[in-house]
Amino acid sequence: MNHQQSAALFARAMQIIPGGVNSPVRAFKSVGCDPIFIARAEGSRIYDADGNAYIDYVGSWGPMILGHCHPKVVEAIQQAAASGASFGAPTEKEIVLAEMVREAYPNIEKVRMVSSGTEATMSAIRLARGYTGRDKILKFDGCYHGHADSLLVKAGSGAATFGVPTSPGVPADFAKYTLTATYNDLAETRALVAANKGEIACIILEAIAGNMGCVAPKPGFLEGLRQLCNEEGIVLIVDEVMTGFRVAFGGAQERYGVRGDLVCLGKIIGGGLPVGAFGGKREIMERLSPEGGIYQAGTLSGNPLAMSAGIATLKLLKEEGFYARIEEKSAYFEKGMRQAATAAGVPTSLQRVGGMFCTYFQAEEVFNFADVKAETPKIFAKFFRTMLEEGINLAPSQYEAGFMSIAHSTADLDQTFEAAAKAFKEL
Incomplete structure (x- = not known):
């Protein structure tokens, strides 16, 4: 993907905004690349300043449960x-x-x-x-x-x-x-x-x-x-x-x-x-x-x-069946991500509650902050970069949850699994 416009905007932002961002995690420092600058969004997708489209699992850090621009x-x-x-x-x-x-x-x-x-x-x-x-x-x-x-x-x-x-x-x-x-x-x-x-x-x-x-x-x-x-x-x-x-x-x-x-x-x-x-x-x-x-x-x-x-x-x-549909999509997502990791032989623990989820790059389940393995963020950073280049937007930190929206389609999820299969293999 071409990120020329995002790079130019980030360079410009660095001159006037501390770290170039108005909230620290947005700087992408922990994932080893520069941030993408978003121009618009619709449904399950966001679009950056270069015109690249991404299936979005950040959802403005949670609130976009209906998808963008309902x-x-x-x-x-x-x-x-x-x-x-x-x-x-x-x-x-x-x-x-x-x-x-x-x-x-x-x-x-x-x-x-x-x-x-x-x-x-x-x-x-x-x-x-x-x-x-x-x-x-x-x-x-x-x-x-x-x-x-x-x-x-x-x-x-x-x-x-x-x-x-x-x-x-x-x-x-x-x-x-x-x-x-x-x-x-x-x-x-x-x-x-x-x-x-x-x-x-x-x-x-x-x-x-x-x-x-x-x-x-x-x-x-x-x-x-x-x-x-x-x-x-x-x-x-x-x-x-x-x-x-x-x-x-x-x-x-x-x-x-x-x-x-x-x-x-x-x-x-x-x-x-x-x-x-x-x-x-x-x-x-x-x-x-x-x-x-x-x-x-x-x-x-x-x-x-x-x-x-x-x-x-x-x-x-409040509409009848809304949360059942979110649960169905999220369960399908969990199953597909687990299968992609297993096929690649990458140890993971995907933890999910309803439409919230996180993939840890370790076999052991996480019950508290001390359970997160020290090397996990470095592995996640590589996984994140590949997923981004494949058109999948995840939170730029191992320590953040991902979010499902009602706007995510089965085709979106299947496309995500294909990207994940590649990203897991590259680890």
Whole structure:
């Protein structure tokens, strides 16, 4: 493929934008090549500045569950834009989307809209601290909850890709209030809580860890956390920014039957526009300003473009059989990728929950961040480059999940398997 225009744009971007990108993983550093610059997208495909087409399994990092530029979502955004992009004032659309979220999540009695997942998790943690009067939080190695200071401690995602578990610029005094445990290790978590009894405001986790690939909770892990939080008066924050409306209409909490006290959402509820949200128990949410004294604000929160896109998206997701079709496509994808790897003699562990998946280049199953083999990212980088040249767009990091959309056809998947067969053989 010719990438001349992308290369020229990247060189230009490097002169004015740090690293040439506005989010680090986009720079493609961990996969050993320069990024492609996208010009447009439609359905299951994206098209770069050179006119190359790619079957897309990134989906803007998750929200494009309907595929790119779904006509009903585009129409909703256009209609909203014609009436005004932002008012900094309440609109009915905010209420409608909030009611739809509450319908899907029975533990969300009240919800506050924000503009990003980072903003949602940061605000939920502040709310938990204010509600409990405690300072410490507990998170899990390899779980990424955005780039707020207290959360950049043993984070996954881009932070893991660049080998920076604790970012420079985060004061030690902030980091000392963040405890980290091993994902899926309930005994270790209990021990940490016991050692900090009465000091932990919240436990925050991705119910399915999508920032160290795709790691599902072991049976009993979420249930154990729920019980532990009940026993110790700790707020359980379930980060469903990635999994919300993705693995089920009610997200991972519906799928596993465990409910958080607070829930963070994003990605899909914005239909591709910048949206986040956090919500939960009424007694906690009512401590938030202006009802209570815990402050949080945002000029663009609940803007009509994002609310319109979210409403249109969730209406389509509610249609009967939607998630069954996503599951069918994803199962077919899993089977085809496994067969391609086996035929090439390449050890892999393909892990999948609903329309989320990740291929690890090792035979052993991954249950936590420590399970990812050190050499895996180097092997993945070579695999990624071949797949890209074959017209398949994967996340440019071993530590990111891939995503299926309803727009992916059987022909798309079969084309992906052909590319994978070549990429596996070249390893």
